[in-house]
Amino acid sequence: MTLQDIISTLNSTFQKLDDAGIDDTSKRDLHILILQLERELEVAAFDPLKDIDSVTIADTSQLRVLAQQVQQEIDNEKARVKLLQKMIATAKVAVRAAGVPIPA
Amino acid sequence: MGTYSEATPNRPGTEQTLLLTFLLFTCLGCGTPMAVKRLSAEQVKAQLSYSASLKAYFDVISRFADAQVQASDFRIDRLTKDIEQEYKSAALGQVAAARDDNARLKVLNDLASKIDENQATAAGQKQRIADLVAKLKGKQAEMLEAYQNIASAQQKLDDYIQLQKADDVVMHELAGIVGVNRDKITQSTTDIANIANEIEKLFPAKGAASP
Numbered sequence: 001m002t003l004q005d006i007i008s009t010l011n012s013t014f015q016k017l018d019d020a021g022i023d024d025t026s027k028r029d030l031h032i033l034i035l036q037l038e039r040e041l042e043v044a045a046f047d048p049l050k051d052i053d054s055v056t057i058a059d060t061s062q063l064r065v066l067a068q069q070v071q072q073e074i075d076n077e078k079a080r081v082k083l084l085q086k087m088i089a090t091a092k093v094a095v096r097a098a099g100v101p102i103p104a
Numbered sequence: 105m106g107t108y109s110e111a112t113p114n115r116p117g118t119e120q121t122l123l124l125t126f127l128l129f130t131c132l133g134c135g136t137p138m139a140v141k142r143l144s145a146e147q148v149k150a151q152l153s154y155s156a157s158l159k160a161y162f163d164v165i166s167r168f169a170d171a172q173v174q175a176s177d178f179r180i181d182r183l184t185k186d187i188e189q190e191y192k193s194a195a196l197g198q199v200a201a202a203r204d205d206n207a208r209l210k211v212l213n214d215l216a217s218k219i220d221e222n223q224a225t226a227a228g229q230k231q232r233i234a235d236l237v238a239k240l241k242g243k244q245a246e247m248l249e250a251y252q253n254i255a256s257a258q259q260k261l262d263d264y265i266q267l268q269k270a271d272d273v274v275m276h277e278l279a280g281i282v283g284v285n286r287d288k289i290t291q292s293t294t295d296i297a298n299i300a301n302e303i304e305k306l307f308p309a310k311g312a313a314s315p
Contacts, residue, residue, distance in 0.1 A: 025194065032190045036225075039183040042176045043229045049236040052243045060253035067260040074263055080270045088277045 003041050010034045135272035136265055137294075144258075144265040151255040158251055162244040169237045177230050184226040191218045 011034055017027045095102055195215040202208040 028190055028194050032187055035183050035187045035190070039180050039187075039226065039229060042180050042183075043232050045176065046172075046233045046236045049240050052239050055243060057243075057246050057250045058254075060250045060257075063253050063257040067257050070260045070264055074267055077264075077267055077269060081268055081273050084270050084273050085277075088273070 003037065003044055007034060007037050007041065010037065135269050135275065141265055144262045148255070148259050148262045151251075151258055155248075155251055155255050159248055162248060165244065166241055169240055173233055173237055176233055180226050180229055184222055187222050188219055191215055191222070 010030065014027070014030050014034060017030065092102060192215065195211050198211040199208050202211060
């Protein structure tokens with residue numbers, strides 16, 4: 001039996017007491033109980049969110065560290081390219097000086 | 105010494121230069137293939153777009169949750185008032201039936217306690233809801249941050265993939281020197297690599313397990 005079923009049953013019982021013209025403390029207590037249950041039902045509607053703690057998320061902390069290492073490799077590669085371009089330019093000058101015709 | 109070498113004793117011939125260049129390219133490789141660069145760039149684009157979608161989706165969910173909290177708070181407040189009204193009605197009957205001032209005072213004190221307790225219960229319930237929704241938003245933020253870290257890492261990899269490598273520079277310069285079409289060389293070296301793979305399949309390595 002769900003909380004909603006319990007509230008329906010209690011409401012039905014309350015209605016029967018009301019129809020019978022009974023106006024005593026028990027009837028009032030029953031009504032208060034129904035109201036309290038309805039209020040509890042409002043909270044229960046959010047209960048599925050309790051399970052959110054069990055949802056695990058991939059640990060990405062290492063990615064940042066590794067990305068820094070890749071950045072270092074990028075910087076190294078750029079430096080290598082720069083050096084290589086200088087070497088090739090120098091070599092071209094030397095080859096031309098030796099009389100070999102190469103495009104500029 | 106062949107005729108060709110005698111004709112150009114101090115300079116490598118065009119064919120020799122081409123062959124040397126070709127071998128050099130084969131040894132160095134041809135940099136990052138365009139297909140890899142394109143896939144990498146598209147993947148980064150897709151991940152950034154997905155990250156934006158995820159953020160927009162979480163924003164909608166958060167607004168929906170906020171609206172639900174507001175509606176629940178409203179209903180809890182209404183129910184709290186209804187309960188309070190029942191307490192007051194009961195107290196009125198008890199006050200009317202009370203024999204003396206002490207009894208009336210006790211009824212009123214009990215009523216005040218019940219009202220306080222009722223409001224404290226309602227406040228606690230509203231807080232429980234707020235805590236659960238905060239948990240939802242916290243998890244969403246955590247998920248978004250993790251995904252953004254993944255996208256950033258991919259972006260960094262893409263930066264490296266798109267980078268002009270030393271291989272590319274050598275190939276470009278040498279292709280310029282010998283005056284050949286770089287794309288044709290790239291295609292040729294790719295063909296050579298494919299042929300090498302096929303040969304490997306035909307002639308498995310020595311010592312490989314045979315059935």
